[in-house]
Amino acid sequence: MLVAQYAINGLLVGAVFALIGLGFSLVWGILNIINLAHAAFIMLGAYFTWMLVEHTAIDPLLTVPVVAIILFAIGYAMQRGLLNLVMRAPLLTTFLLTFGLETLILNLGQRIWSADTRSVPVAYSGKGVIVNSGGFDFGRPGAEAGVVIPFVALIACGIALALFFATYLLMERTRSGRAIRAVGADITAARLMGIDIGHTYALTFGVSAALAGAAGSLIAMQQGFSPATFGAFNIRAFIVVILGGLGSVPGALAGGVVFGLIDQFSQAPLPGGGILGWSSLARIKDVIFFIVLLIVLVVRPTGLLGREGYR
Amino acid sequence: MNANTVIFAIVVILGLLTARRTSRNWQRVVPLAVLAVLLLLAPRLSDNVAVLTTVFVGALLGLGWNLIGGYTGYGSFGQVAFFGIGAYAMAASIAQTQSFLGLPPVVGLLIAGVVSGLYALVIGIPVLRLRGHYFAISTLTFAIATQQLVKNLDFLGGTSGISTPIIRQQQVLFMNLDRDTYFYFLGFILTAVAILVTWLVARSKFGYGLQAIRENEDAAASMGVDTTRYKLQAFVLAAVITGVAGALQAYLRSGVSPEDDGVFQTRFNLLPLIIPLIGGVGTVWGPLIGAFAFLGIEHVLTSASGSSTFVQDWERVITGAIIVVAVLFLPRGLVQLVGSRGPKGWRVFVDNIRATRV
Numbered sequence: 024m025l026v027a028q029y030a031i032n033g034l035l036v037g038a039v040f041a042l043i044g045l046g047f048s049l050v051w052g053i054l055n056i057i058n059l060a061h062a063a064f065i066m067l068g069a070y071f072t073w074m075l076v077e078h079t080a081i082d083p084l085l086t087v088p089v090v091a092i093i094l095f096a097i098g099y100a101m102q103r104g105l106l107n108l109v110m111r112a113p114l115l116t117t118f119l120l121t122f123g124l125e126t127l128i129l130n131l132g133q134r135i136w137s138a139d140t141r142s143v144p145v146a147y148s149g150k151g152v153i154v155n156s157g158g159f160d161f162g163r164p165g166a167e168a169g170v171v172i173p174f175v176a177l178i179a180c181g182i183a184l185a186l187f188f189a190t191y192l193l194m195e196r197t198r199s200g201r202a203i204r205a206v207g208a209d210i211t212a213a214r215l216m217g218i219d220i221g222h223t224y225a226l227t228f229g230v231s232a233a234l235a236g237a238a239g240s241l242i243a244m245q246q247g248f249s250p251a252t253f254g255a256f257n258i259r260a261f262i263v264v265i266l267g268g269l270g271s272v273p274g275a276l277a278g279g280v281v282f283g284l285i286d287q288f289s290q291a292p293l294p295g296g297g298i299l300g301w302s303s304l305a306r307i308k309d310v311i312f313f314i315v316l317l318i319v320l321v322v323r324p325t326g327l328l329g330r331e332g333y334r
Numbered sequence: 335m336n337a338n339t340v341i342f343a344i345v346v347i348l349g350l351l352t353a354r355r356t357s358r359n360w361q362r363v364v365p366l367a368v369l370a371v372l373l374l375l376a377p378r379l380s381d382n383v384a385v386l387t388t389v390f391v392g393a394l395l396g397l398g399w400n401l402i403g404g405y406t407g408y409g410s411f412g413q414v415a416f417f418g419i420g421a422y423a424m425a426a427s428i429a430q431t432q433s434f435l436g437l438p439p440v441v442g443l444l445i446a447g448v449v450s451g452l453y454a455l456v457i458g459i460p461v462l463r464l465r466g467h468y469f470a471i472s473t474l475t476f477a478i479a480t481q482q483l484v485k486n487l488d489f490l491g492g493t494s495g496i497s498t499p500i501i502r503q504q505q506v507l508f509m510n511l512d513r514d515t516y517f518y519f520l521g522f523i524l525t526a527v528a529i530l531v532t533w534l535v536a537r538s539k540f541g542y543g544l545q546a547i548r549e550n551e552d553a554a555a556s557m558g559v560d561t562t563r564y565k566l567q568a569f570v571l572a573a574v575i576t577g578v579a580g581a582l583q584a585y586l587r588s589g590v591s592p593e594d595d596g597v598f599q600t601r602f603n604l605l606p607l608i609i610p611l612i613g614g615v616g617t618v619w620g621p622l623i624g625a626f627a628f629l630g631i632e633h634v635l636t637s638a639s640g641s642s643t644f645v646q647d648w649e650r651v652i653t654g655a656i657i658v659v660a661v662l663f664l665p666r667g668l669v670q671l672v673g674s675r676g677p678k679g680w681r682v683f684v685d686n687i688r689a690t691r692v
Contacts, residue, residue, distance in 0.1 A: 123657025
């Protein structure tokens, strides 16, 4: 039963991680930028949801589209106003610039919203689908419960999957999506075809920021958070992308799920009462991720699916 | 305006004069000699010499990163790992409690350098196979992993860290130095050695090999540069300098803590990047100039606000803003202002933007 619970948690968490990875992967694949401000966008998403719920008392789920639109605007403006200025500079320059933006935004968040832990109240939190040997039931899990699928996590997973599908349609079926893919494939040819490069870059970055913002909203509904919570998300996004393969939409989903499973199964108790005094590997989770990252990068750099994405 | 502010400003100016390109050697040797004399007299001139000691920690961090990030072009975003490892090695060597060694500090500094270097060797072999973005973000991941590992190892003190004896005064040769002066000169000597090492590397075949790797790794390899070995040597050398900086920090602060305000704090991951960036990436004098310029700005902000809480509260916001502005307008650092080639005056900033926009 415990294994099934870890697996379900892993899948649910994985969908949100996949969403984070998708935005990160898009900017990396098309713009050749590692956007270290991605975590800052996730933080902004979480806090905008929190503020909207505090001030207007609307259902947190309704804040997701609002937050996505605000973050799109911020992302678009940031690329147009700042990042477009260094697009032809060496890798280190863009990396440092987004690193500076990340430092700036995360710490500004800390000054504005303080370091206190916040949470967004959700009416149906704590309830879920309870699956046990006698069928399934809805409600609040008791001590005897079997496998629990929490409603909030389930809805978050659903929204994440819907956004995945929307991004896929945007990239494959729309004129803007075609422009983005063209710029990613060959910037000179794209320019000759009359594509406005500055605008297309900004559009890509805006979409990525919107996805990060939506992910932030979904995270805010499920856990307590403070600005410091979000610093680790860049690395998680990176690992998701590496697991799934750069620039690939299905790859990001696969990477997110694998990441979620590792994340959850690391909490399983170790056999024999633990190693080095650790009862589970959750305490050294980041060490495990670093090792997984190295193995994948060295052994299979195209990701688990091994598919070429947008770039 | 206090004495330290003046010292910061003069060091930056003298550093820039030393770093500029001139046809005659004396035009650079004279400012360097004045700089050396000023720094030797600083404990007498300064109103708070402990502030200047922290600048040397920053300069060492910058000098370490500069070898791998500046000369070799492998921008490491995880130098804090080596800083922390060096600090822990030092603390474990000199601490007299529990099962620690209780060795003299000089031995501790050596051990810190060696342990950091070995750690870099082990990590560098897989990580240096990666390039560009992959390398950069792997080092970022590795820094976080290192902190988490150290925090969860009970023989290194777990979450409480290691405490070392507090130094009040120290007998050095025939002199009896007070605490602040002692640490100042320790920092001064270590920084001078690191600058000397950088200078020697920059002029050597090894240094040219590193710069060839930065400009084009495949071309360098095809010209006979043993890129794998050179990269690893640069990474290890950078880690040794960074580890010694960490050791100095541990010695200065009488111990180490693995928490987010300890030796693994974000500040020590930012300083190695921002200091060469402000001074001049891939130059001998850039890190020293950058350390005095950036930490000088912090010092002025602290003095002006009348209390240190202002800078503590806003420090990282300001750091972030400085990185953004520096990357946009002066990506090659302050030394670009004294370069003999290229545009002069305000044109420098405009041209830097023009060169890279879409």
